[in-house]
Amino acid sequence: xxxxxxxxxxxxxxxxxxxxxxxxxxxxxxxxxxxxxxxxxxxxxxxxxxxxxxxxxxxxxxxxxxxxxxxxxxxxxxxxxxxxxxxxxxxxxxxxxxxxxxxxxxxxxxx
Amino acid sequence: xxxxxxxxxxxxxxxxxxxxxxxxxxxxxxxxxxxxxxxxxxxxxxxxxxxxxxxxxxxxxxxxxxxxxxxxxxxxxxxxxxxxxxxxxxxxxxxxxxxxxxxxxxxxxxx
Numbered sequence: 001x002x003x004x005x006x007x008x009x010x011x012x013x014x015x016x017x018x019x020x021x022x023x024x025x026x027x028x029x030x031x032x033x034x035x036x037x038x039x040x041x042x043x044x045x046x047x048x049x050x051x052x053x054x055x056x057x058x059x060x061x062x063x064x065x066x067x068x069x070x071x072x073x074x075x076x077x078x079x080x081x082x083x084x085x086x087x088x089x090x091x092x093x094x095x096x097x098x099x100x101x102x103x104x105x106x107x108x109x110x111x
Numbered sequence: 112x113x114x115x116x117x118x119x120x121x122x123x124x125x126x127x128x129x130x131x132x133x134x135x136x137x138x139x140x141x142x143x144x145x146x147x148x149x150x151x152x153x154x155x156x157x158x159x160x161x162x163x164x165x166x167x168x169x170x171x172x173x174x175x176x177x178x179x180x181x182x183x184x185x186x187x188x189x190x191x192x193x194x195x196x197x198x199x200x201x202x203x204x205x206x207x208x209x210x211x212x213x214x215x216x217x218x219x220x221x222x
Contacts (some may be wrong), residue, residue, distance in 0.1 A: 004153065031208055038157030042113075043198060043212040056209040086192070088153060096209060099143055100200075 003027065006091050006103035014111055018079040021106045023091030025072055031055070032074040033100065034066055037088040049074055081110045112136055114201045116213035123189050123220050131216045133199030141198040142154040142182040143210060146193075153198060156184075165218050186218070194220045 003026035013019055025032050034046040045058035049068035060066075068074040071088075080087060086109050092100035114135040119151060121129050141160045142168040159175035159182060170187040184192055198216045200210035 033209070042214045043157075043200075045209060045211060048209050050208075058209075096208060099145075099158050100153075100210065101155065102152035109206050 002101050002103065004091060004093050004101050004103035006106050007026075008106060009104065010107050010109075012109045013081060015081055017081050018077065019081065019108065021076040021078070021089055021091075021108075023074045023076070023093075023103055025074070025091075025093030026101050028110075029093035029095055029101070030072065031094050031096075032068055032072070033080060033090065033092045033094070034060075034074070034076050035090045037090060037105075039087070043090065046076070075109060078108070083110050086110045114199055114213040115212055116197075116199055116216050118216060119214070120217040121219070123218070125191055125222055126188050129186045129189060129218060131186075131197050131199075131218070132154040133182045133184070134214055135180040135201050135203070137180065137201075137203050139175075139177070139180050139193055139201050140204060141202040142173075143202070144173055144182075144184050145196045145198045145200065145212075147198065147215075189218075189220050191220050191222065194218055 005024040030051045032049045035043040042092045044061040045065045048056040052068050063079050066076045088105045089106045092102045094100045114133050117132045142160050146155040146158040173184045175182045196215045198212045198215050200212045
């Protein structure tokens with residue numbers, strides 16, 4: 001157990017639907033990051049939150065949004081889902097100058 | 112800008128050495144290295160900071176050439192457990208913490 005908790009582990013949904021992925025960071029970590037990893041691809045940065053505020057945005061689609069709550073857990077909302085959104089979505093947390101701790105990921109399949 | 116890793120794939124016999132390179136076109140503050148096994152989350156190996164020293168972790172070590180914006184990961188006397196995909200992640204701005212990952216290097220260790 002890395003200390004970063006992601007739920008659910010697997011999600012199968014239809015095109016056009018909306019889903020919410022949840023992440024609880026490691027205790028004490030203020031930064032939360034979301035990454036998308038398509039089949040056998042690299043890790044694409046989506047968005048970063050620090051202590052409740054958005055700090056950086058990557059290649060995140062307008063159909064996607066995220067937030068970090070006062071208890072520091074974060075949610076990634078994906079709407080109007082398309083087949084191409086099928087991927088592993090990782091959440092990670094960190095403190096400055098240390099490495100990321102990744103959660104086990106949510107595998108999203110859009111059918 | 113995504114860092115470039117080389118080689119894309121390596122196949123070794125157990126006990127052989129490997130070097131994985133990571134190159135950026137931008138000035139870097141830090142370089143991270145991660146290993147990901149198939150279907151699992153990336154696991155942090157080490158971080159190299161600008162002005163810092165070469166790091167080591169058992170038989171895995173890394174260097175950071177600030178002038179060339181390059182980092183290399185050295186795996187000595189490789190073990191079967193070293194198999195996986197290795198990613199470098201680069202941080203451009205100190206404190207930004209947002210990592211941009213390379214495309215990965217797939218390492219296969221055969222008995």
